[in-house]
Amino acid sequence: MIVPVYKVEMYLEKCVRSILLQSYNDLEVILVNDGSPDGCPAICDDFAAKDARVRVIHKENGGLISARNAGLDIASGEFIAFVDSDDYILPDMYEKMHAKLIEEKADICVCGYKMVGDEIERDITVNLKGKQSAAQIWKLFLTDFILYSRAMMSPWNRLIRAKIVKGEGGLRLPNWPRITPDGQRITDSCAAFNADCLAAAANGIVFIDYAAYIYRLAEQAGSLSTFRGTKNLEMVLEHIAEVIIQAMPHRAREIENIYESYIYVNYVSTNQEHMMRNGARPLDIPFSAVCKILRHTPSYSLKIQALCMYFLPDKLYMFILRLYYAVV
DSSP: OEEEESSOHHHHHHHHHHHHTOSSOOOOEEEEEESOSSSHHHHHHHHHHHOTTEEEEEEOOOOHHHHHHHHHHHOOSSEEOBOOTTOEEOTTHHHHHHHHHHHHTOSEEEEEEEEEOSSOEEEEOOSOOEEEOHHHHHHHHHHOHHHHHHHHSOSSSEEEETHHHHSTTOOOOOOOOOOOTTSSOOOOOHHHHHHHHHHHOTTOEEEEEEEEEEEEOOOOOTTOOOSOOHHHHHHHHHHHHHHHHHHOGGGHHHHHHHHHHHHHHHHHHHHHHHHHHHSSOSSOOOHHHHHHHHHHOOOHHHHHHHHHHHHSOHHHHHHHHHHHHHHO
């Protein structure tokens, strides 16, 4: 289990204890202190002194991507998993995931997760059941990117056979430049890494309907970041599209059209988030983008959102947005 650590002094102990108290206890826990300036380094060393399963890396601050990759570089276990240091996990998470991997003879297992915060507590389940091949996942991308993205964007709700990560050539999270056109740090590249893992998963991927990972909605700091920003999403989707085209070259044009339409979908989601926070949209979506979404985006929900954003007055659109988020 690889745990990047940076400025999470108030959460770190609960996180690590939730890992060490797993019912599946044959663990290697790698705590990567990413140059944290608070009490985190001492907490990491204290855990290592008390439990032989804990290893600590102390490194200069390089961000979440480099911290995860540093953990991958020294991981020696049969399986790979990530836990963010301000989150925690249920006691039987890895027991259930390991058992399912063995039962299905799969290379990756993905579970659901629970989002918790001051005003929210919601289970996020993956709308997939049982074992799926890489080809089946790629086909799902062509019909429902939202369903696909829940299975692909997060690094921490999965258990991965180390052989597909540590094999010839190895897989690492791409360390893309920190492009910040809106003044915020770029997200990590886990979606691209997950796509690479899936492409290498010859024995398929299995899904369990169990929200075992507790994702804490809190102010993210230091190494941690959020999946936002048009340029950032373009980089992630372009990489995923390239991986899928390699697997399904006969559908390359279709995949390219869907990729381009979801770039425009990101304008919609960026506008929605900005309106929820600031009460005004930062940009008007062009009608050509709406047409692209209507033509190539399979999701009816996203088509309706694009139409509403283009045609409805701001105040009415804002009212509908708030009503929608209150319901879901």
